Amino acid sequence: MAVQNWRILIFSLVCMFFMSTGLAEAKGKESETYFVDVTAATLWSEPNHLREVDKPSASNPVALRKWTGTMTYEEKLGLVGKLETQALYGSEVTIIEEDGDWVKVAAHNQPTPRNDLGYPGWMPKVQLAKGNSYKNQLNRPFALITSPTAWLYEDKQTSEEFLELSFNTRLPIMKEFKNEILVATPSQGKKWLKKSDAAVYQDEKDIPAPTGQDVVNTGKKFLNLPYLWAGMSGFGFDCSGFTYTMYHSNGITIPRDSSVQATHGTPVEREDLKAGDLLFFAYEQGKGRVHHVGMYVGDGKMIHSPNTSTHVRIDDIDTSGYGEEYAGARRYIEE
Structure with a gap:
Protein backbone atom coordinates (compact mmCIF):
# COMPACT_ATOMS: atom_id res chain seq x y z
CA MET A 1 0.00 0.00 0.00
CA ALA A 2 2.87 2.35 0.84
CA VAL A 3 4.47 1.63 -2.54
CA GLN A 4 1.19 2.39 -4.26
CA ASN A 5 0.96 5.73 -2.42
CA TRP A 6 4.48 6.62 -3.47
CA ARG A 7 3.64 5.84 -7.07
CA ILE A 8 0.58 8.07 -6.87
CA LEU A 9 2.65 10.86 -5.29
CA ILE A 10 5.36 10.63 -7.93
CA PHE A 11 2.75 10.57 -10.73
CA SER A 12 1.05 13.62 -9.25
CA LEU A 13 4.34 15.52 -8.99
CA VAL A 14 5.21 14.69 -12.60
CA CYS A 15 1.77 15.86 -13.76
CA MET A 16 2.10 19.07 -11.76
CA PHE A 17 5.52 19.69 -13.32
CA PHE A 18 4.26 19.32 -16.88
CA MET A 19 1.14 21.33 -16.14
CA SER A 20 3.16 24.18 -14.66
CA THR A 21 5.57 24.04 -17.60
CA GLY A 22 2.66 24.15 -20.03
CA LEU A 23 1.08 27.07 -18.20
CA ALA A 24 4.37 28.93 -18.22
CA GLU A 25 4.72 28.33 -21.97
CA ALA A 26 1.13 29.43 -22.57
CA LYS A 27 1.67 32.52 -20.45
CA GLY A 28 4.84 33.31 -22.36
CA LYS A 29 3.02 32.81 -25.67
CA GLU A 30 0.34 35.29 -24.66
CA SER A 31 2.96 37.96 -24.20
CA GLU A 32 4.71 37.29 -27.51
CA THR A 33 4.43 39.86 -30.25
CA TYR A 34 3.55 38.81 -33.78
CA PHE A 35 3.28 40.85 -36.96
CA VAL A 36 0.51 41.03 -39.53
CA ASP A 37 1.73 39.26 -42.65
CA VAL A 38 -1.05 40.26 -45.07
CA THR A 39 -2.14 43.57 -46.59
CA ALA A 40 -4.81 43.98 -43.92
CA ALA A 41 -5.91 41.36 -41.42
CA THR A 42 -9.62 41.43 -40.64
CA LEU A 43 -10.45 40.78 -36.98
CA TRP A 44 -13.70 38.98 -36.16
CA SER A 45 -15.83 38.95 -33.03
CA GLU A 46 -15.69 35.12 -32.93
CA PRO A 47 -13.45 32.48 -34.57
CA ASN A 48 -14.59 30.44 -37.58
CA HIS A 49 -17.43 32.75 -38.60
CA LEU A 50 -16.38 32.91 -42.25
CA ARG A 51 -18.95 32.64 -45.00
CA GLU A 52 -17.89 31.37 -48.41
CA VAL A 53 -17.72 34.95 -49.68
CA ASP A 54 -15.35 35.93 -46.85
CA LYS A 55 -12.62 33.41 -47.64
CA PRO A 56 -10.54 35.85 -49.76
CA SER A 57 -10.15 37.99 -46.62
CA ALA A 58 -8.84 35.14 -44.47
CA SER A 59 -6.06 33.68 -46.63
CA ASN A 60 -2.38 34.56 -46.91
CA PRO A 61 -2.06 36.52 -49.11
CA VAL A 62 -5.48 38.14 -48.89
CA ALA A 63 -7.54 39.31 -51.86
CA LEU A 64 -9.28 42.35 -50.42
CA ARG A 65 -10.45 43.78 -53.74
CA LYS A 66 -12.01 40.45 -54.64
CA TRP A 67 -13.67 40.22 -51.21
CA THR A 68 -15.16 43.70 -51.15
CA GLY A 69 -15.87 43.73 -54.87
CA THR A 70 -17.85 40.50 -55.03
CA MET A 71 -20.04 40.98 -51.94
CA THR A 72 -23.62 42.06 -52.50
CA TYR A 73 -25.11 44.83 -50.37
CA GLU A 74 -26.85 42.19 -48.24
CA GLU A 75 -23.60 40.27 -47.78
CA LYS A 76 -21.77 43.44 -46.72
CA LEU A 77 -24.60 44.22 -44.32
CA GLY A 78 -24.13 40.75 -42.86
CA LEU A 79 -20.70 41.81 -41.58
CA VAL A 80 -22.23 44.31 -39.16
CA GLY A 81 -21.50 43.20 -35.62
CA LYS A 82 -19.35 40.27 -36.79
CA LEU A 83 -16.16 42.21 -37.49
CA GLU A 84 -14.13 44.17 -34.95
CA THR A 85 -11.38 46.05 -36.81
CA GLN A 86 -8.47 45.53 -39.21
CA ALA A 87 -4.70 45.60 -38.72
CA LEU A 88 -2.25 46.56 -41.46
CA TYR A 89 0.75 44.73 -42.90
CA GLY A 90 3.74 44.82 -40.58
CA SER A 91 1.79 46.07 -37.56
CA GLU A 92 2.19 44.46 -34.16
CA VAL A 93 -0.36 42.29 -32.39
CA THR A 94 -0.29 40.23 -29.21
CA ILE A 95 -1.93 36.80 -29.14
CA ILE A 96 -4.21 36.53 -26.12
CA GLU A 97 -6.14 33.33 -26.92
CA GLU A 98 -6.06 30.43 -29.40
CA ASP A 99 -8.75 28.22 -30.91
CA GLY A 100 -7.41 25.78 -33.48
CA ASP A 101 -6.21 27.70 -36.54
CA TRP A 102 -7.61 30.96 -35.15
CA VAL A 103 -6.09 33.35 -32.62
CA LYS A 104 -7.54 36.20 -30.63
CA VAL A 105 -5.18 39.15 -30.81
CA ALA A 106 -4.89 42.68 -29.51
CA ALA A 107 -3.98 45.08 -32.32
CA HIS A 108 -1.41 47.54 -30.99
CA ASN A 109 -1.85 51.31 -31.44
CA GLN A 110 -5.65 51.04 -31.65
CA PRO A 111 -6.67 52.40 -28.22
CA THR A 112 -9.80 50.96 -26.64
CA PRO A 113 -11.08 50.45 -23.09
CA ARG A 114 -11.70 46.82 -24.05
CA ASN A 115 -8.03 45.80 -23.74
CA ASP A 116 -4.97 47.72 -22.58
CA LEU A 117 -2.79 46.05 -25.25
CA GLY A 118 -4.95 47.18 -28.18
CA TYR A 119 -8.15 46.41 -30.05
CA PRO A 120 -9.16 42.74 -29.65
CA GLY A 121 -10.52 40.33 -32.24
CA TRP A 122 -10.11 36.91 -33.86
CA MET A 123 -8.11 36.19 -37.02
CA PRO A 124 -6.57 33.18 -38.83
CA LYS A 125 -3.10 32.52 -37.43
CA VAL A 126 -1.80 31.93 -40.97
CA GLN A 127 -1.96 35.71 -41.44
CA LEU A 128 0.68 36.32 -38.76
CA ALA A 129 4.47 36.08 -38.76
CA LYS A 130 6.78 35.80 -35.75
CA GLY A 131 9.14 38.10 -37.57
CA ASN A 132 12.15 38.03 -35.24
CA SER A 133 14.51 39.56 -37.80
CA TYR A 134 11.82 42.06 -38.77
CA LYS A 135 11.37 43.06 -35.14
CA ASN A 136 15.07 43.89 -34.95
CA GLN A 137 14.59 46.49 -37.71
CA ILE A 207 5.86 63.24 -38.47
CA PRO A 208 5.07 66.98 -38.81
CA ALA A 209 2.38 68.29 -36.46
CA PRO A 210 -0.68 68.69 -38.71
CA THR A 211 -3.31 71.37 -38.86
CA GLY A 212 -6.95 70.38 -38.89
CA GLN A 213 -7.02 71.26 -42.57
CA ASP A 214 -4.13 68.85 -43.19
CA VAL A 215 -6.19 66.00 -41.74
CA VAL A 216 -9.19 67.01 -43.86
CA ASN A 217 -7.04 67.08 -46.99
CA THR A 218 -5.80 63.58 -46.15
CA GLY A 219 -9.40 62.41 -45.88
CA LYS A 220 -10.28 63.82 -49.29
CA LYS A 221 -7.95 61.25 -50.89
CA PHE A 222 -10.62 58.66 -50.16
CA LEU A 223 -13.73 60.33 -51.53
CA ASN A 224 -15.99 57.70 -53.17
CA LEU A 225 -14.22 54.77 -51.45
CA PRO A 226 -16.95 52.25 -50.52
CA TYR A 227 -17.79 51.76 -46.85
CA LEU A 228 -16.69 48.58 -45.08
CA TRP A 229 -17.82 47.68 -41.56
CA ALA A 230 -14.69 47.60 -39.33
CA GLY A 231 -12.61 48.82 -42.29
CA MET A 232 -9.26 50.41 -41.49
CA SER A 233 -7.55 50.50 -44.88
CA GLY A 234 -7.44 52.05 -48.31
CA PHE A 235 -9.70 49.20 -49.42
CA GLY A 236 -12.60 50.40 -47.24
CA PHE A 237 -13.33 52.27 -44.00
CA ASP A 238 -16.10 52.38 -41.46
CA CYS A 239 -16.89 55.74 -39.88
CA SER A 240 -14.47 55.64 -36.95
CA GLY A 241 -11.86 53.65 -38.88
CA PHE A 242 -11.80 56.58 -41.30
CA THR A 243 -11.33 59.27 -38.65
CA TYR A 244 -8.81 57.16 -36.70
CA THR A 245 -6.72 56.50 -39.82
CA MET A 246 -6.73 60.11 -41.03
CA TYR A 247 -5.37 61.21 -37.66
CA HIS A 248 -2.97 58.31 -37.20
CA SER A 249 -1.40 58.88 -40.62
CA ASN A 250 -0.72 62.45 -39.47
CA GLY A 251 1.05 61.30 -36.31
CA ILE A 252 -1.85 61.53 -33.85
CA THR A 253 -3.26 58.39 -32.23
CA ILE A 254 -6.90 58.63 -31.16
CA PRO A 255 -9.27 55.92 -29.88
CA ARG A 256 -10.49 53.37 -32.43
CA ASP A 257 -14.28 53.64 -31.86
CA SER A 258 -16.56 56.65 -32.28
CA SER A 259 -18.12 56.21 -28.84
CA VAL A 260 -14.67 56.53 -27.25
CA GLN A 261 -13.43 59.22 -29.63
CA ALA A 262 -16.40 61.24 -28.34
CA THR A 263 -15.00 61.20 -24.79
CA HIS A 264 -11.46 62.38 -25.60
CA GLY A 265 -10.03 65.55 -27.06
CA THR A 266 -11.49 68.95 -26.18
CA PRO A 267 -15.24 69.64 -26.37
CA VAL A 268 -16.14 72.26 -29.00
CA GLU A 269 -19.35 74.25 -29.38
CA ARG A 270 -20.97 73.99 -32.78
CA GLU A 271 -20.52 77.68 -33.55
CA ASP A 272 -16.76 77.33 -32.90
CA LEU A 273 -16.10 74.37 -35.20
CA LYS A 274 -12.86 74.28 -37.22
CA ALA A 275 -11.65 71.99 -40.00
CA GLY A 276 -10.53 68.66 -38.56
CA ASP A 277 -12.86 68.67 -35.55
CA LEU A 278 -14.71 65.38 -35.06
CA LEU A 279 -18.51 65.47 -35.03
CA PHE A 280 -20.55 62.85 -33.19
CA PHE A 281 -24.06 61.55 -33.68
CA ALA A 282 -26.14 59.55 -31.21
CA TYR A 283 -29.43 57.72 -30.95
CA GLU A 284 -32.44 59.37 -29.28
CA GLN A 285 -31.91 62.62 -31.21
CA GLY A 286 -28.37 63.06 -29.99
CA LYS A 287 -28.94 62.16 -26.35
CA GLY A 288 -28.32 58.40 -26.48
CA ARG A 289 -25.35 56.23 -27.44
CA VAL A 290 -22.91 57.65 -29.99
CA HIS A 291 -22.96 55.54 -33.16
CA HIS A 292 -21.42 57.72 -35.89
CA VAL A 293 -18.56 60.17 -36.40
CA GLY A 294 -17.60 62.58 -39.17
CA MET A 295 -14.93 65.23 -39.64
CA TYR A 296 -15.75 68.89 -40.07
CA VAL A 297 -14.52 70.44 -43.33
CA GLY A 298 -16.03 73.92 -42.96
CA ASP A 299 -19.16 75.70 -44.23
CA GLY A 300 -21.45 73.43 -42.24
CA LYS A 301 -20.17 70.29 -43.99
CA MET A 302 -18.42 67.11 -42.92
CA ILE A 303 -16.46 64.32 -44.59
CA HIS A 304 -17.40 60.84 -43.39
CA SER A 305 -17.86 57.17 -44.29
CA PRO A 306 -21.57 56.82 -43.49
CA ASN A 307 -22.84 53.25 -43.93
CA THR A 308 -22.85 50.05 -45.98
CA SER A 309 -25.02 51.55 -48.73
CA THR A 310 -22.59 54.31 -49.66
CA HIS A 311 -19.00 55.61 -49.63
CA VAL A 312 -16.69 58.29 -48.21
CA ARG A 313 -18.33 61.60 -49.08
CA ILE A 314 -18.84 65.22 -48.04
CA ASP A 315 -22.31 66.11 -46.76
CA ASP A 316 -24.04 69.09 -45.25
CA ILE A 317 -24.37 68.19 -41.57
CA ASP A 318 -28.04 69.08 -41.31
CA THR A 319 -29.13 67.21 -44.46
CA SER A 320 -26.75 64.26 -44.17
CA GLY A 321 -29.35 62.01 -42.57
CA TYR A 322 -27.62 62.45 -39.22
CA GLY A 323 -28.45 66.10 -38.50
CA GLU A 324 -31.12 65.43 -35.88
CA GLU A 325 -28.71 63.12 -34.04
CA TYR A 326 -25.92 65.68 -33.59
CA ALA A 327 -24.38 65.05 -30.15
CA GLY A 328 -21.38 67.39 -30.04
CA ALA A 329 -17.82 67.77 -31.29
CA ARG A 330 -14.27 67.18 -30.09
CA ARG A 331 -11.00 68.81 -31.11
CA TYR A 332 -7.79 66.77 -31.19
CA ILE A 333 -5.57 69.48 -32.68
CA GLU A 334 -4.97 72.77 -30.90
CA GLU A 335 -3.59 75.29 -33.40
Whole structure:
Protein backbone atom coordinates (compact mmCIF):
# COMPACT_ATOMS: atom_id res chain seq x y z
CA MET A 1 0.00 0.00 0.00
CA ALA A 2 2.87 2.35 0.84
CA VAL A 3 4.47 1.63 -2.54
CA GLN A 4 1.19 2.39 -4.26
CA ASN A 5 0.96 5.73 -2.42
CA TRP A 6 4.48 6.62 -3.47
CA ARG A 7 3.64 5.84 -7.07
CA ILE A 8 0.58 8.07 -6.87
CA LEU A 9 2.65 10.86 -5.29
CA ILE A 10 5.36 10.63 -7.93
CA PHE A 11 2.75 10.57 -10.73
CA SER A 12 1.05 13.62 -9.25
CA LEU A 13 4.34 15.52 -8.99
CA VAL A 14 5.21 14.69 -12.60
CA CYS A 15 1.77 15.86 -13.76
CA MET A 16 2.10 19.07 -11.76
CA PHE A 17 5.52 19.69 -13.32
CA PHE A 18 4.26 19.32 -16.88
CA MET A 19 1.14 21.33 -16.14
CA SER A 20 3.16 24.18 -14.66
CA THR A 21 5.57 24.04 -17.60
CA GLY A 22 2.66 24.15 -20.03
CA LEU A 23 1.08 27.07 -18.20
CA ALA A 24 4.37 28.93 -18.22
CA GLU A 25 4.72 28.33 -21.97
CA ALA A 26 1.13 29.43 -22.57
CA LYS A 27 1.67 32.52 -20.45
CA GLY A 28 4.84 33.31 -22.36
CA LYS A 29 3.02 32.81 -25.67
CA GLU A 30 0.34 35.29 -24.66
CA SER A 31 2.96 37.96 -24.20
CA GLU A 32 4.71 37.29 -27.51
CA THR A 33 4.43 39.86 -30.25
CA TYR A 34 3.55 38.81 -33.78
CA PHE A 35 3.28 40.85 -36.96
CA VAL A 36 0.51 41.03 -39.53
CA ASP A 37 1.73 39.26 -42.65
CA VAL A 38 -1.05 40.26 -45.07
CA THR A 39 -2.14 43.57 -46.59
CA ALA A 40 -4.81 43.98 -43.92
CA ALA A 41 -5.91 41.36 -41.42
CA THR A 42 -9.62 41.43 -40.64
CA LEU A 43 -10.45 40.78 -36.98
CA TRP A 44 -13.70 38.98 -36.16
CA SER A 45 -15.83 38.95 -33.03
CA GLU A 46 -15.69 35.12 -32.93
CA PRO A 47 -13.45 32.48 -34.57
CA ASN A 48 -14.59 30.44 -37.58
CA HIS A 49 -17.43 32.75 -38.60
CA LEU A 50 -16.38 32.91 -42.25
CA ARG A 51 -18.95 32.64 -45.00
CA GLU A 52 -17.89 31.37 -48.41
CA VAL A 53 -17.72 34.95 -49.68
CA ASP A 54 -15.35 35.93 -46.85
CA LYS A 55 -12.62 33.41 -47.64
CA PRO A 56 -10.54 35.85 -49.76
CA SER A 57 -10.15 37.99 -46.62
CA ALA A 58 -8.84 35.14 -44.47
CA SER A 59 -6.06 33.68 -46.63
CA ASN A 60 -2.38 34.56 -46.91
CA PRO A 61 -2.06 36.52 -49.11
CA VAL A 62 -5.48 38.14 -48.89
CA ALA A 63 -7.54 39.31 -51.86
CA LEU A 64 -9.28 42.35 -50.42
CA ARG A 65 -10.45 43.78 -53.74
CA LYS A 66 -12.01 40.45 -54.64
CA TRP A 67 -13.67 40.22 -51.21
CA THR A 68 -15.16 43.70 -51.15
CA GLY A 69 -15.87 43.73 -54.87
CA THR A 70 -17.85 40.50 -55.03
CA MET A 71 -20.04 40.98 -51.94
CA THR A 72 -23.62 42.06 -52.50
CA TYR A 73 -25.11 44.83 -50.37
CA GLU A 74 -26.85 42.19 -48.24
CA GLU A 75 -23.60 40.27 -47.78
CA LYS A 76 -21.77 43.44 -46.72
CA LEU A 77 -24.60 44.22 -44.32
CA GLY A 78 -24.13 40.75 -42.86
CA LEU A 79 -20.70 41.81 -41.58
CA VAL A 80 -22.23 44.31 -39.16
CA GLY A 81 -21.50 43.20 -35.62
CA LYS A 82 -19.35 40.27 -36.79
CA LEU A 83 -16.16 42.21 -37.49
CA GLU A 84 -14.13 44.17 -34.95
CA THR A 85 -11.38 46.05 -36.81
CA GLN A 86 -8.47 45.53 -39.21
CA ALA A 87 -4.70 45.60 -38.72
CA LEU A 88 -2.25 46.56 -41.46
CA TYR A 89 0.75 44.73 -42.90
CA GLY A 90 3.74 44.82 -40.58
CA SER A 91 1.79 46.07 -37.56
CA GLU A 92 2.19 44.46 -34.16
CA VAL A 93 -0.36 42.29 -32.39
CA THR A 94 -0.29 40.23 -29.21
CA ILE A 95 -1.93 36.80 -29.14
CA ILE A 96 -4.21 36.53 -26.12
CA GLU A 97 -6.14 33.33 -26.92
CA GLU A 98 -6.06 30.43 -29.40
CA ASP A 99 -8.75 28.22 -30.91
CA GLY A 100 -7.41 25.78 -33.48
CA ASP A 101 -6.21 27.70 -36.54
CA TRP A 102 -7.61 30.96 -35.15
CA VAL A 103 -6.09 33.35 -32.62
CA LYS A 104 -7.54 36.20 -30.63
CA VAL A 105 -5.18 39.15 -30.81
CA ALA A 106 -4.89 42.68 -29.51
CA ALA A 107 -3.98 45.08 -32.32
CA HIS A 108 -1.41 47.54 -30.99
CA ASN A 109 -1.85 51.31 -31.44
CA GLN A 110 -5.65 51.04 -31.65
CA PRO A 111 -6.67 52.40 -28.22
CA THR A 112 -9.80 50.96 -26.64
CA PRO A 113 -11.08 50.45 -23.09
CA ARG A 114 -11.70 46.82 -24.05
CA ASN A 115 -8.03 45.80 -23.74
CA ASP A 116 -4.97 47.72 -22.58
CA LEU A 117 -2.79 46.05 -25.25
CA GLY A 118 -4.95 47.18 -28.18
CA TYR A 119 -8.15 46.41 -30.05
CA PRO A 120 -9.16 42.74 -29.65
CA GLY A 121 -10.52 40.33 -32.24
CA TRP A 122 -10.11 36.91 -33.86
CA MET A 123 -8.11 36.19 -37.02
CA PRO A 124 -6.57 33.18 -38.83
CA LYS A 125 -3.10 32.52 -37.43
CA VAL A 126 -1.80 31.93 -40.97
CA GLN A 127 -1.96 35.71 -41.44
CA LEU A 128 0.68 36.32 -38.76
CA ALA A 129 4.47 36.08 -38.76
CA LYS A 130 6.78 35.80 -35.75
CA GLY A 131 9.14 38.10 -37.57
CA ASN A 132 12.15 38.03 -35.24
CA SER A 133 14.51 39.56 -37.80
CA TYR A 134 11.82 42.06 -38.77
CA LYS A 135 11.37 43.06 -35.14
CA ASN A 136 15.07 43.89 -34.95
CA GLN A 137 14.59 46.49 -37.71
CA LEU A 138 11.80 48.44 -36.01
CA ASN A 139 14.22 50.99 -34.55
CA ARG A 140 15.11 52.12 -38.07
CA PRO A 141 13.55 55.05 -39.98
CA PHE A 142 10.30 53.97 -41.59
CA ALA A 143 8.33 54.49 -44.78
CA LEU A 144 4.69 55.46 -44.32
CA ILE A 145 2.42 54.73 -47.28
CA THR A 146 0.73 57.98 -48.33
CA SER A 147 -1.01 56.78 -51.51
CA PRO A 148 -4.47 55.22 -51.00
CA THR A 149 -2.82 51.91 -51.92
CA ALA A 150 0.70 51.15 -53.15
CA TRP A 151 2.66 48.16 -54.38
CA LEU A 152 5.66 46.47 -52.85
CA TYR A 153 7.98 45.16 -55.55
CA GLU A 154 10.45 42.31 -55.83
CA ASP A 155 13.00 44.40 -57.73
CA LYS A 156 14.55 47.89 -57.66
CA GLN A 157 13.17 48.52 -61.15
CA THR A 158 9.66 48.14 -59.64
CA SER A 159 8.61 45.89 -62.50
CA GLU A 160 7.60 42.76 -60.54
CA GLU A 161 4.71 43.30 -58.12
CA PHE A 162 4.85 41.50 -54.77
CA LEU A 163 2.04 42.84 -52.55
CA GLU A 164 -0.44 45.71 -52.66
CA LEU A 165 -0.33 47.76 -49.44
CA SER A 166 -2.79 50.08 -47.78
CA PHE A 167 -2.46 53.74 -46.92
CA ASN A 168 -0.91 54.25 -43.44
CA THR A 169 1.19 51.05 -43.61
CA ARG A 170 4.58 51.53 -41.96
CA LEU A 171 7.68 49.50 -42.86
CA PRO A 172 11.32 49.83 -41.66
CA ILE A 173 13.72 51.30 -44.21
CA MET A 174 16.86 49.31 -45.02
CA LYS A 175 18.19 51.68 -47.68
CA GLU A 176 16.96 54.79 -49.47
CA PHE A 177 17.58 55.69 -53.10
CA LYS A 178 16.54 58.60 -55.32
CA ASN A 179 13.29 57.04 -56.54
CA GLU A 180 13.01 53.81 -54.54
CA ILE A 181 13.06 52.62 -50.95
CA LEU A 182 14.26 49.21 -49.79
CA VAL A 183 12.15 48.06 -46.83
CA ALA A 184 11.97 45.12 -44.45
CA THR A 185 8.91 42.84 -44.40
CA PRO A 186 7.61 40.53 -41.64
CA SER A 187 8.42 37.24 -43.39
CA GLN A 188 9.64 37.83 -46.95
CA GLY A 189 12.91 39.67 -46.51
CA LYS A 190 13.56 42.96 -48.29
CA LYS A 191 11.25 44.48 -50.88
CA TRP A 192 11.02 47.72 -52.83
CA LEU A 193 8.68 50.72 -52.73
CA LYS A 194 8.34 53.64 -55.09
CA LYS A 195 9.35 56.71 -53.12
CA SER A 196 6.40 58.60 -54.63
CA ASP A 197 4.04 56.31 -52.67
CA ALA A 198 5.53 56.98 -49.23
CA ALA A 199 6.86 59.52 -46.76
CA VAL A 200 10.11 58.85 -44.91
CA TYR A 201 10.40 59.51 -41.17
CA GLN A 202 13.13 58.88 -38.62
CA ASP A 203 10.53 57.98 -35.99
CA GLU A 204 6.91 58.72 -35.06
CA LYS A 205 7.88 62.07 -33.50
CA ASP A 206 9.32 63.14 -36.84
CA ILE A 207 5.86 63.24 -38.47
CA PRO A 208 5.07 66.98 -38.81
CA ALA A 209 2.38 68.29 -36.46
CA PRO A 210 -0.68 68.69 -38.71
CA THR A 211 -3.31 71.37 -38.86
CA GLY A 212 -6.95 70.38 -38.89
CA GLN A 213 -7.02 71.26 -42.57
CA ASP A 214 -4.13 68.85 -43.19
CA VAL A 215 -6.19 66.00 -41.74
CA VAL A 216 -9.19 67.01 -43.86
CA ASN A 217 -7.04 67.08 -46.99
CA THR A 218 -5.80 63.58 -46.15
CA GLY A 219 -9.40 62.41 -45.88
CA LYS A 220 -10.28 63.82 -49.29
CA LYS A 221 -7.95 61.25 -50.89
CA PHE A 222 -10.62 58.66 -50.16
CA LEU A 223 -13.73 60.33 -51.53
CA ASN A 224 -15.99 57.70 -53.17
CA LEU A 225 -14.22 54.77 -51.45
CA PRO A 226 -16.95 52.25 -50.52
CA TYR A 227 -17.79 51.76 -46.85
CA LEU A 228 -16.69 48.58 -45.08
CA TRP A 229 -17.82 47.68 -41.56
CA ALA A 230 -14.69 47.60 -39.33
CA GLY A 231 -12.61 48.82 -42.29
CA MET A 232 -9.26 50.41 -41.49
CA SER A 233 -7.55 50.50 -44.88
CA GLY A 234 -7.44 52.05 -48.31
CA PHE A 235 -9.70 49.20 -49.42
CA GLY A 236 -12.60 50.40 -47.24
CA PHE A 237 -13.33 52.27 -44.00
CA ASP A 238 -16.10 52.38 -41.46
CA CYS A 239 -16.89 55.74 -39.88
CA SER A 240 -14.47 55.64 -36.95
CA GLY A 241 -11.86 53.65 -38.88
CA PHE A 242 -11.80 56.58 -41.30
CA THR A 243 -11.33 59.27 -38.65
CA TYR A 244 -8.81 57.16 -36.70
CA THR A 245 -6.72 56.50 -39.82
CA MET A 246 -6.73 60.11 -41.03
CA TYR A 247 -5.37 61.21 -37.66
CA HIS A 248 -2.97 58.31 -37.20
CA SER A 249 -1.40 58.88 -40.62
CA ASN A 250 -0.72 62.45 -39.47
CA GLY A 251 1.05 61.30 -36.31
CA ILE A 252 -1.85 61.53 -33.85
CA THR A 253 -3.26 58.39 -32.23
CA ILE A 254 -6.90 58.63 -31.16
CA PRO A 255 -9.27 55.92 -29.88
CA ARG A 256 -10.49 53.37 -32.43
CA ASP A 257 -14.28 53.64 -31.86
CA SER A 258 -16.56 56.65 -32.28
CA SER A 259 -18.12 56.21 -28.84
CA VAL A 260 -14.67 56.53 -27.25
CA GLN A 261 -13.43 59.22 -29.63
CA ALA A 262 -16.40 61.24 -28.34
CA THR A 263 -15.00 61.20 -24.79
CA HIS A 264 -11.46 62.38 -25.60
CA GLY A 265 -10.03 65.55 -27.06
CA THR A 266 -11.49 68.95 -26.18
CA PRO A 267 -15.24 69.64 -26.37
CA VAL A 268 -16.14 72.26 -29.00
CA GLU A 269 -19.35 74.25 -29.38
CA ARG A 270 -20.97 73.99 -32.78
CA GLU A 271 -20.52 77.68 -33.55
CA ASP A 272 -16.76 77.33 -32.90
CA LEU A 273 -16.10 74.37 -35.20
CA LYS A 274 -12.86 74.28 -37.22
CA ALA A 275 -11.65 71.99 -40.00
CA GLY A 276 -10.53 68.66 -38.56
CA ASP A 277 -12.86 68.67 -35.55
CA LEU A 278 -14.71 65.38 -35.06
CA LEU A 279 -18.51 65.47 -35.03
CA PHE A 280 -20.55 62.85 -33.19
CA PHE A 281 -24.06 61.55 -33.68
CA ALA A 282 -26.14 59.55 -31.21
CA TYR A 283 -29.43 57.72 -30.95
CA GLU A 284 -32.44 59.37 -29.28
CA GLN A 285 -31.91 62.62 -31.21
CA GLY A 286 -28.37 63.06 -29.99
CA LYS A 287 -28.94 62.16 -26.35
CA GLY A 288 -28.32 58.40 -26.48
CA ARG A 289 -25.35 56.23 -27.44
CA VAL A 290 -22.91 57.65 -29.99
CA HIS A 291 -22.96 55.54 -33.16
CA HIS A 292 -21.42 57.72 -35.89
CA VAL A 293 -18.56 60.17 -36.40
CA GLY A 294 -17.60 62.58 -39.17
CA MET A 295 -14.93 65.23 -39.64
CA TYR A 296 -15.75 68.89 -40.07
CA VAL A 297 -14.52 70.44 -43.33
CA GLY A 298 -16.03 73.92 -42.96
CA ASP A 299 -19.16 75.70 -44.23
CA GLY A 300 -21.45 73.43 -42.24
CA LYS A 301 -20.17 70.29 -43.99
CA MET A 302 -18.42 67.11 -42.92
CA ILE A 303 -16.46 64.32 -44.59
CA HIS A 304 -17.40 60.84 -43.39
CA SER A 305 -17.86 57.17 -44.29
CA PRO A 306 -21.57 56.82 -43.49
CA ASN A 307 -22.84 53.25 -43.93
CA THR A 308 -22.85 50.05 -45.98
CA SER A 309 -25.02 51.55 -48.73
CA THR A 310 -22.59 54.31 -49.66
CA HIS A 311 -19.00 55.61 -49.63
CA VAL A 312 -16.69 58.29 -48.21
CA ARG A 313 -18.33 61.60 -49.08
CA ILE A 314 -18.84 65.22 -48.04
CA ASP A 315 -22.31 66.11 -46.76
CA ASP A 316 -24.04 69.09 -45.25
CA ILE A 317 -24.37 68.19 -41.57
CA ASP A 318 -28.04 69.08 -41.31
CA THR A 319 -29.13 67.21 -44.46
CA SER A 320 -26.75 64.26 -44.17
CA GLY A 321 -29.35 62.01 -42.57
CA TYR A 322 -27.62 62.45 -39.22
CA GLY A 323 -28.45 66.10 -38.50
CA GLU A 324 -31.12 65.43 -35.88
CA GLU A 325 -28.71 63.12 -34.04
CA TYR A 326 -25.92 65.68 -33.59
CA ALA A 327 -24.38 65.05 -30.15
CA GLY A 328 -21.38 67.39 -30.04
CA ALA A 329 -17.82 67.77 -31.29
CA ARG A 330 -14.27 67.18 -30.09
CA ARG A 331 -11.00 68.81 -31.11
CA TYR A 332 -7.79 66.77 -31.19
CA ILE A 333 -5.57 69.48 -32.68
CA GLU A 334 -4.97 72.77 -30.90
CA GLU A 335 -3.59 75.29 -33.40
